[in-house]
Amino acid sequence: MTDSRQAALFDLDGVLLDSADAVRSTLAAVATCALGRRVTPGDLPPGALRRPRIEVLALLDVADPDDACDRWWDGAMSANPVKPFPCVLSGLLALRAQGTATGAVTLQDPDRLRWLLPPTVAELLDVVITRQDTRPKPAPDGLHAALSQLDVPPERAVYVGDSPTDMTAARAAGVVALGAVWGWHPPAALRAAGADHLLPEPASIGPSLMHHLPLIGST
Structure with a gap:
């Protein structure tokens, strides 16, 4: 060297x-798709950006956070400009x-x-x-x-x-x-x-x- x-x-x-707003919006969008009801960034638990996304989604009552991320994370994230x-x-x-x-x-x-x-x-x-x-x-x-x-x-x-x-x-x-x-x-x-x-x-x-x-x- x-x-x-x-x-x-x-x-x-x-x-x-x-990317903070994009990640918040993505978490809300994935939860919306998984739960079948609208979830907004304001519904996220405190400190959502400092928690693993799987934990955040579990706190929002998503039954299978891993599956939800596999299905919807990239599509939702790509729609949010960074x-x-x-x-x-x-x-x-x-x-x-x-x-x-x-x-x-x-x-x-x-x-x-x-x-x-x-x-x-x-x-x-x-x-x-x-x-x-x-x-x-x-x-x-x-x-x-x-x-x-x-x-x-x-x-x-x-x-x-x-x-x-x-x-x-x-x-x-x-x-x-x-x-x-x-x-x-x-x-x-x-x-x-x-x-x-x-x-x-x-x-x-x-x-x-x-x-x-x-x-x-x-x-």
Whole structure:
């Protein structure tokens, strides 16, 4: 690996992509199809975005959440547009302009990314690792796979995520764990999971991310 090269890796949902409304609408649509009565996003249980979708649907009295997701999730999700957060595209462009490699490590399935990941974002990522490529987070395998493809050592990389699972994976991979507080989980949960630093807004994505590299080994 080339020690002079750096990499900024990201989760997708809640970090690069503003998908919260789309996921809420999808949960409501799947429950509607399964129950035969209208369910709205306002009917979802508290903290729905922080719970597994199977758990949310079970709390809504869906008898077989797995079957319901198999039948209706992708169709419902594809009908809801997902956009990058403000400043994400310019931040990724700036990172690449300074020679920093970029990538995503996500729990999404690769088939779903064909319509979930906007082309404007995809073209700015040097590598995308999905749950089918390696053991999923919180295992560090996905981050290691991305860094291997980018030829960047872990100590020269950061990972930006919005969940405790992301922070656990980053710490296990030996990269700087940066918590995105504009995502789906509260700052306290990110800190408790080992975040090295919290980022306040999507505008934090850019070359300044790499200023956190000295945090490696300091905590």
